Structures are given as structure tokens and as C-alpha cells.
Amino acid sequence: MRNFLPVLLIVGTGNFVAGTEVINNGGFEAGTIGWANQGCHSSAEEWDAFEGIKSLHVDRWTEEWSGPIQTLDLGVIKNEPGGKLRYAIKLHAGETFQYSWTLKLKTNNGDTYVHLIDEIINADDGWKVVEAAVDFPQFFDASSVQLFLEGSPVEVEPLVDGVSLVVGEDTTSGGSWEEQANARIDDIRKNDLSISAEIPANIDPANVKVELSHVRHKFPFGTALNGQKIRKCLESGSDDLYCSFAKENFNYVVLENAMKWGSIEPNRGQFKYENADATLIWAAERGMRARGHTLFWAVPHHQTPAWVEALSGSDLVDAVHEHVENVVTHFDGMVEAWDVNNEMIHGSFFVDQSGDASIRLKMFQWAHQKNPELLLFVNDYNIIAGSEEAKYRQLIQNLLDQGAPISGIGVQGHFGGNPINIDRVTDIIKDLAQFNLPIWVTEFDWSGSNPNHVEHAIQIENFYRLMFSLEEVHGVMMWGFWDQAHWRPDAAIVNGDDMEPNAAGEAYIRLIHSEWNSGDILDHGGDLVFKKRVFQGDYVIRVLNGEEILGEKEVSVTEDATVYWP
Secondary structure: OOEEOOOOOOOOOOOOOOOEEOOOOOOOOOOOOOOEEEOOEEEEEOOOOOOOOOEEEEEOOOOOOOEEEEEOOHHHHOOOOEEEEEEEEEEEEOOEEEEEEEEEEEEOOEEEEEEEEEEEEEHHHOOEEEEEEEEOOOOOOEEEEEEEEEEEOOOOEEEEEEEEEEEOOOOOOOOOHHHHHHHHHHHHOEEEEEEEEOOOOOOOHHHEEEEEEEEEEOOOEEEEEOHHHHHHHHHHOOOOHHHHHHHHHOOEEEEOOOOOHHHHOOEOOEOOOHHHHHHHHHHHHOOOEEEEOOOEEOOOOOOOOHHHHOOOHHHHHHHHHHHHHHHHHHOOOOOOEEEOEEOHHHOOHHHHHHOOOOHHHHHHHHHHHHOOOOEEEEEEOOOOOOOOHHHHHHHHHHHHHHOOOOOEEEEEEEEOOOOOOHHHHHHHHHHHHHHOOOEEEEEEEEOOOOOOOHHHHHHHHHHHHHHHHOOOEEEEEEOOOEHHHOOOHHHOOEEOOOOEEOHHHHHHHHHHHHHOOOOEEEOOOOOOEEEEEEEOEEEEEEEEEOOEEEEEEEEEEOOOEEEEEO
16 A cells, blocks of 8 residues: 655745756656656657657556656755646547556655646547646655656547756745735625715814724625534523634634435434534524535445435435435425535445435435535635645536536635645636636645644735635535534534634634724715725715714625615
């Protein structure tokens, strides 16, 4: 068994001015110099090339892990967090090739492997150019590092050309990534608001001001909730610290477990909606919107009831249909969206057990037929926090080609304790945008081992700033916030019985309630017109005569607007 290292995710800092090419003879103009064969045959050929006059033809693969391989200069890459990988690929023989560019590290503990990128190419794609930011592992205990191409099926014959791996490249032209993100935020998340006030003749206009209170963002800054804890608050009529933190710092909710099939119907015909209902009622009373998670879970033994897993064939198909009818009907008007069949690139329980190759399509169709207004999501992990984006794109395309009414793409972001690669995450979001569907980060957390949460705070701020700046992203759901109600306690942003925000929590609160809050006291230029560029969302406008409140008005800002008072 091969030993795989976790990928190290690094923020692009732009500390370098020029890049260094790591690959020797990546265009194969010098034949196969610099390259070796690992369980395959390869040759530089002139009968088809992407650039120059030659490309590398690879055939006679003996194993899926076989492929052309090159030893890299460890002295050049060992202190680098990552680089830019670029290459062109085409299928000379075969219909589809699912492949990876993989690093092989020789260490004192044996060989370890890191996938830099996983991709898929089809015969009708022709020459396909791929360029992506890639992340390196730590090389401190490696005696040698090699890069190779591997994939399946072994019968295919790919052509490869223009292989390049550049490290130390400046990625900050036009300002730092934070400056660029802030400029995008101002452009896509704000609008110009004008407030025109008409006051009684006996009031001095010089004393009139407008107090603008930012009540709620339009952009969903959400969290997963523990239904049992929220239910206690609803039934007691009083919000405890857990409920208070949720309502004060988030505007969108999802149930972590209470809406999964195993929680709702543990035994056939025995329904337990109490925790989910209570949470959704509680949220609606506080102006918080909600999404459903999840109608089905494709991975076996993941909160699918035992009685369901005992079914097969048409019995299972009927149970799936019945579940859609029951659940979509019950939560009608309470949620705006559903994750339909969670983590399909990591499991195929319903397809395998039912024998119905179209069962996944039917899940989407039945949910859409029951409520055409629902947003229906695919949802999976190892997309922005991993290397399985190509599989995900293929899954989405296949479902769309079958006619599945998909209306949103969910990406989970459960990051480990290493910094998040801004360039790489951005590239993945842009790639997924090809489907012209809303993209949500449906589950986000970052877990490190340092108890002071200083690095955690940096990553929280970086991630939210990036996501808020990308117009393709329509919402971010934090996967819990309290260490005593979190699947990864180190990823929580508040700690202890008193729910004290840690450094990461302080960073999140500062973004939401300070940097991205448009509350203000506005003056006018003598014409009683008050102007400000504000974040999209809900506001309370109060017209003041000194300390006296002349009146107030609630408004929602979703575009440039003029509001008249009274």
C-alpha cells in the first residue's frame, strides 16, 4: 500500500519577484532527456505536438500508478510552499483518462505520495491545457522528490506537452490578494444608498442627521446548529449563550444532524421532527433563513437508517421516493434549499443497493416535482480542501446531461492545520463557475493544534475575505462554532462554558460587525440628502433632530437606491 501524505495548503504571499522553472525538458524537444519510465513506455514524437515540434507519447502502462517520471531538484523546491503547474494533454488512444500528477518522496520512513492535481480528459477534448496552483508537502525529511503522471485505465495512450512547474512566482501584480479581494467586495457586495429627508419647517436642517443601523447582511453568513440545544431555547422562551451567539453572529442556519434520514425516521414510519422543527421555527422568528441537510447520503453507514440499508431493488427505490414526499412536504416553506444526495463522489450506496442506475437523477427530479422553488444542491468534500475537483465536475456534468434539476453546487471546506492556499481555492471556484450555478461553501472549519488560535484567526479572516469577494460564491456556512458542540473542537471559534470567543472568533466578529458593517451616523451637505455606499442587506434608518428621533424606517438594500423619508 502506498503511503500518502496530507497536502500542505499555503497562502500565496507573493514574496517573490520572478519564478524558477523546476521541470527539465518539459517540451520534449530534446527527446526524453530528463524523464524516465516507471512501468510504462514513452517516446518523444513529432506527429502531434501542442507546441514546438514534439510531444511525449505514453503507452504500455503496466499499472495505474505507472507513468513517466522526473527527479526534481530538491534544493530548489524544499523551502517552497507550492508552485504553478502547467501542461497540455491529449488522448491519442482511448476514450477517457482519469489521471494525477503525483509527487513521490523518498524518506527514512519509506516512499510517500502527494497528488498535486487530479484531472480527467476525454478523447473529444483534443489538446487540453491545464494550469493550476499546487501545494507542496514539507520536504524536510525527504532525500529525493520525483514528479510523475499516473492514471487509469492503463490501455489509454496520452500525449503530453509543455510540462512546467514554476516556484517562487510573484502572484501579486495589481496589489496584494487582500487589496484585490477588498476591491471586489466593494464592487459586488455594496450599493449606493441615498436617503432624502423632508422635515417640518420649524426644525433647523443643520441639526438633522441620519442614524443608519445595519441589521442583517444579504449575503448568507451561516452556521450549523445543534437542534437539541436550539429546541431548549425555544421551549424555555429564553435564549441561552449558545442561542444568543448564533442569532447575534449569523443570519443563516443548517441543522448538523437533525434533518438527516437517520434522525428523522430511525424506524420506518416513526418520525422525529421535533428538533428540526424547533430550530427552524426559532430561526425564522429571528429573521434567519435556512437550508436542509441532507435528503440522502451516498456513503454507506452514514446516518442512513439501518432499515433503509436492509432494503434493495425496487423496495429501496420506493423508500427513497417516499422519503422525498415525506420530508420535502413536511419542511415546505421552512427551508430554501436541500443537499440532495450528499458526497456522491465518495459513495454510491443507493445506486449499488437499488440496482437503479438513474436513482440519483430521480432524487433530484422527485424533489423538484414536489417543490419547484427549492434550490437543489450537490455537495461534497475534498474539492476546495483536497484534489478531487475533476471528479466533482464530471459528476455534475453527468447529472446535468441526464436532466437533473441541479440548482446549486456545494463545496465542503474542512481544512486541516495548514494555511489555506488562496490562489488554489480561487482557481477551483472559478472552474466550478463554468456550470453557471450558485456555489456555496456548505461546511467550513479550520482546525489547528495551537491553543492560542492565532493562526486559526488568520485563516478564518483570509477564507471569509476571499469567499465574500468572489461573485460566484453565494453563501458560507460555518460548520459549528462552540467547542462543546463541534465535531472538531479545535476548529471552534468560541470556547468554554462562558462561550468566550477565541482569537479566531474575534477575527470573525470583527469582520461581520465592524469591517463589513455599514452602520453610521450620516450628515448631509445642506440638501437633506444623506449618502453612503453600504453592504447589501437590511437596515433601520432613523432621522434625528439632535437627540430626538423624528422617525424610523426599515429598508432592504439590494441595488443602488434612493429612500424617501417620511
